[in-house]
Amino acid sequence: xxxxxxxxxxxxxxxxxxxxxxxxxxxxxxxxxxxxxxxxxxxxxxxxxxxxxxxxxxxxxxxxxxxxxxxxxxxxxxxxxxxxxxxxxxxxxxxxxxxxxxxxxxxxxxxxxxxxxxxxxxxxxxxxxxxxxxxxxxxxxxxxxxxxxxxxxxxxxxxxxxxxxxxxxxxxxxxxxxxxxxxxxxxxxxxxxxxxxxxxxxxxxxxxxxxxxxxxxxxxxxxxxxxxxxxxxxxxxxxxxxxxxxxxxxxxxxxxxxxxxxxxxxxxxxxxxxxxxxxxxxxxxxxxxxxxxxxxxxxxxxxxxxxxxxxxxxxxxxxxxxxxxxxxxxxxxxxxxxxxxxxxxxxxxxxxxxxxxxxxxxxxxxxxxxxx
Amino acid sequence: xxxxxxxxxxxxxxxxxxxxxxxxxxxxxxxxxxxxxxxxxxxxxxxxxxxxxxxxxxxxxxxxxxxxxxxxxxxxxxxxxxxxxxxxxxxxxxxxxxxxxxxxxxxxxxxxxxxxxxxxxxxxxxxxxxxxxxxxxxxxxxxxxxxxxxxxxxxxxxxxxxxxxxxxxxxxxxxxxxxxxxxxxxxxxxxxxxxxxxxxxxxxxxxxxxxxxxxxxxxxxxxxxxxxxxxxxxxxxxxxxxxxxxxxxxxxxxxxxxxxxxxxxxxxxxxxxxxxxxxxxxxxxxxxxxxxxxxxxxxxxxxxxxxxxxxxxxxxxxxxxxxxxxxxxxxxxxxxxxxxxxxxxxxxxxxxxxxxxxxxxxxxxxxxxxxx
DNA sequence: CTGAAAGCGCTTACAG
DNA sequence: CTGAAAGCGCTTACAG
Numbered sequence: 057x058x059x060x061x062x063x064x065x066x067x068x069x070x071x072x073x074x075x076x077x078x079x080x081x082x083x084x085x086x087x088x089x090x091x092x093x094x095x096x097x098x099x100x101x102x103x104x105x106x107x108x109x110x111x112x113x114x115x116x117x118x119x120x121x122x123x124x125x126x127x128x129x130x131x132x133x134x135x136x137x138x139x140x141x142x143x144x145x146x147x148x149x150x151x152x153x154x155x156x157x158x159x160x161x162x163x164x165x166x167x168x169x170x171x172x173x174x175x176x177x178x179x180x181x182x183x184x185x186x187x188x189x190x191x192x193x194x195x196x197x198x199x200x201x202x203x204x205x206x207x208x209x210x211x212x213x214x215x216x217x218x219x220x221x222x223x224x225x226x227x228x229x230x231x232x233x234x235x236x237x238x239x240x241x242x243x244x245x246x247x248x249x250x251x252x253x254x255x256x257x258x259x260x261x262x263x264x265x266x267x268x269x270x271x272x273x274x275x276x277x278x279x280x281x282x283x284x285x286x287x288x289x290x291x292x293x294x295x296x297x298x299x300x301x302x303x304x305x306x307x308x309x310x311x312x313x314x315x316x317x318x319x320x321x322x323x324x325x326x327x328x329x330x331x332x333x334x335x336x337x338x339x340x341x342x343x344x345x346x347x348x349x350x351x352x353x354x355x356x357x358x359x360x361x362x363x364x365x366x367x368x369x370x371x372x373x374x375x376x377x378x379x380x381x382x383x384x385x386x387x388x389x390x391x392x393x394x395x396x397x398x399x400x401x402x403x404x405x406x407x408x409x410x411x412x413x414x415x416x417x418x419x420x421x422x423x424x425x426x427x428x
Numbered sequence: 429x430x431x432x433x434x435x436x437x438x439x440x441x442x443x444x445x446x447x448x449x450x451x452x453x454x455x456x457x458x459x460x461x462x463x464x465x466x467x468x469x470x471x472x473x474x475x476x477x478x479x480x481x482x483x484x485x486x487x488x489x490x491x492x493x494x495x496x497x498x499x500x501x502x503x504x505x506x507x508x509x510x511x512x513x514x515x516x517x518x519x520x521x522x523x524x525x526x527x528x529x530x531x532x533x534x535x536x537x538x539x540x541x542x543x544x545x546x547x548x549x550x551x552x553x554x555x556x557x558x559x560x561x562x563x564x565x566x567x568x569x570x571x572x573x574x575x576x577x578x579x580x581x582x583x584x585x586x587x588x589x590x591x592x593x594x595x596x597x598x599x600x601x602x603x604x605x606x607x608x609x610x611x612x613x614x615x616x617x618x619x620x621x622x623x624x625x626x627x628x629x630x631x632x633x634x635x636x637x638x639x640x641x642x643x644x645x646x647x648x649x650x651x652x653x654x655x656x657x658x659x660x661x662x663x664x665x666x667x668x669x670x671x672x673x674x675x676x677x678x679x680x681x682x683x684x685x686x687x688x689x690x691x692x693x694x695x696x697x698x699x700x701x702x703x704x705x706x707x708x709x710x711x712x713x714x715x716x717x718x719x720x721x722x723x724x725x726x727x728x729x730x731x732x733x734x735x736x737x738x739x740x741x742x743x744x745x746x747x748x749x750x751x752x753x754x755x756x757x758x759x760x761x762x763x764x765x766x767x768x769x770x771x772x773x774x775x776x777x778x779x780x781x782x783x784x785x786x787x788x789x790x791x792x793x794x795x796x797x798x799x800x
Numbered sequence: 801c802t803g804a805a806a807g808c809g810c811t812t813a814c815a816g
Numbered sequence: 817c818t819g820a821a822a823g824c825g826c827t828t829a830c831a832g
Contacts, residue, residue, distance in 0.1 A: 137572035139825030163530030200509035511809030
């Protein structure tokens with residue numbers, strides 16, 4: 057790896073910790089403890105705690121509330137979450153373990169989760185190396201933070217088996233292993249069947265399947281459901297490839313496989329994710345293979361790019377935002393000590409048909425309309 | 429928002445906390461305290477602490493080390509990070525604040541950061557709503573966890589002004605405000621100038637600039653440097669647009685602007701990020717605008733997709749992995765109490781010329797070669 | 801309504 | 817080499 061090529065040492069110092077008057081800067085929230093606030097306000101630390109945690113109802117006089125509030129503001133006090141969590145035996149942290157944060161799909165999941173868990177919990181992401189599934193050892197380290205709850209997206213069976221968690225936990229997109237813990241899932245099997253039906257209806261008889269290399273269960277379910285339905289409908293899945301969830305990796309896998317697939321008479325490539333499909337679309341164009349005339353391409357997810365790509369990508373739409381939200385809400389209930397009433401939710405998938413499987417000119421106005 | 433369409437209540441219960449024998453499951457790491465380990469091993473809690481934190485050299489006998497190790501394994505003990513951090517006054521958490529985790533660019537930054545900070549620190553991501561810049565209020569909440577250090581990617585000036593942090597902090601991609609704290613930056617201004625020179629050399633005289641809507645300083649620097657150099661080279665930046673860092677948003681912005689731009693004689697669109705450029709490439713194809721013959725398109729980042737897209741995207745390559753790594757190392761030094769020797773590093777940007785600005789047929793073998 | 805006290809689980813001088 | 821003790825900053829019964 058090359059060294060920094062233009063190192064620019066600078067003399068600009070850090071801002072000093074103390075302002076000219078020698079006071080702690082307001083809002084710094086550092087080194088100021090509840091005891092200092094208590095001293096300033098002329099009350100006990102217990103009263104400060106009651107006020108800062110909002111448990112004043114019938115327990116603290118308005119006069120003291122005001123005094124504490126004033127002192128908090130003056131000193132820029134922020135409750136030390138470490139001490140607080142230790143005393144309570146539990147933090148307000150919720151950790152989301154996701155296999156691949158760089159996939160735009162997770163942006164939506166995350167947004168939903170935030171909404172679902174509510175503002176009193178702090179959402180933190182545990183990130184793994186791109187393309188790697190999280191190791192249970194990594195998660196065990198996270199557990200040292202005593203999170204209030206855990207959210208695990210697209211887990212593998214091995215991961216869950218190794219992981220021994222008794223904290224509140226909710227699984228997301230755990231098709232195939234949803235019974236291991238409360239979970240919110242997509243009906244990816246149904247999506248895969250709709251895909252097979254659509255391809256059969258378009259006259260495809262020989263197709264290839266481009267899978268994801270991660271050992272995630274949801275991909276196994278997608279694949280097996282597609283294979284089964286394809287067989288039932290007289291479609292021959294003549295070839296298989298696999299790649300990590302990365303446009304470049306998928307493109308490479310397709311490029312290498314295509315001559316053989318073409319020779320086998322493959323007329324459609326079913327991809328485990330939209331990201332895989334993008335790689336196929338690109339390389340098909342480079343290779344001069346017309347989509348959809350010579351080759352149909354499909355994905356799973358319905359990422360934003362799938363609508364704007366040309367041709368648009370026929371894909372199984374998975375409601376990411378909703379999954380995140382429901383999982384967050386489920387976890388919130390669990391963290392509140394509730395017993396999950398319906399611990400296993402499954403969200404419908406919808407087939408969205410676009411130009412990558414149906415020529416818009418031939419098909420008329422059918423492009424872009426959900427056909428689920 | 430529609431309700432879950434296929435709710436599937438299930439009776440599958442959670443795994444019970446105790447195994448049949450009534451023992452805590454090995455590896456659960458819950459409720460087991462250092463005191464319990466000490467009792468089991470027949471030593472004091474202090475000795476347990478010394479062993480688990482690896483400070484045994486000359487302080488703990490091998491016999492006791494073995495006894496503690498055995499007890500730790502038997503009970504599945506995991507140090508409670510809350511208590512540990514509280515006692516030490518500092519956690520081992522490093523928080524990375526990034527504006528948009530769903531951008532593949534950050535996957536590389538994150539990988540670099542992990543490498544840079546080393547295994548003893550735990551990296552957690554603070555995520556903001558997609559397209560939103562992080563609020564200093566959000567970060568202040570994070571500070572309650574007393575992180576060992578803070579990494580802030582692509583900060584805005586306002587964000588930094590509001591944020592009062594005296595913890596170790598390193599800025600990433602903070603061109604324009606790099607002096608606010610130790611930082612690792614890209615020389616985006618140089619990249620922008622190379623872009624202008626390349627376009628000038630290709631004969632462009634009228635171009636449009638598609639900016640990012642986030643208030644991030646690095647985008648201001650990119651834009652201003654490009655405008656200045658363009659003016660110097662006789663290029664008229666006749667039009668401007670903006671969109672969030674999202675393919676769909678950029679596509680929409682381009683579609684709406686293109687008739688006007690075309691009318692103004694625009695022959696090239698310079699985009700603030702590759703993601704913006706993808707939207708432009710797509711819509712150009714839809715509109716039947718030939719790239720690069722009728723319209724040249726450029727980006728910033730050099731995401732993986734830029735190499736495989738068709739045409740390939742001419743872009744300013746920013747070494748994300750290296751930036752992350754250097755920032756991580758810088759922070760590690762700061763957290764170790766070192767005074768940063770060279771607190772402001774700037775990494776070179778490189779111009780990568782591909783088919784979106786130079787027709788490969790006309791240009792011969794020049795496609796895809798770095799031209800910085 | 802209020803405060804003194806115990807305790808959360810750990811680490812670190814300190815005395816032996 | 818070892819352990820008793822104090823303390824990190826907070827919260828929560830408890831007694832008043």
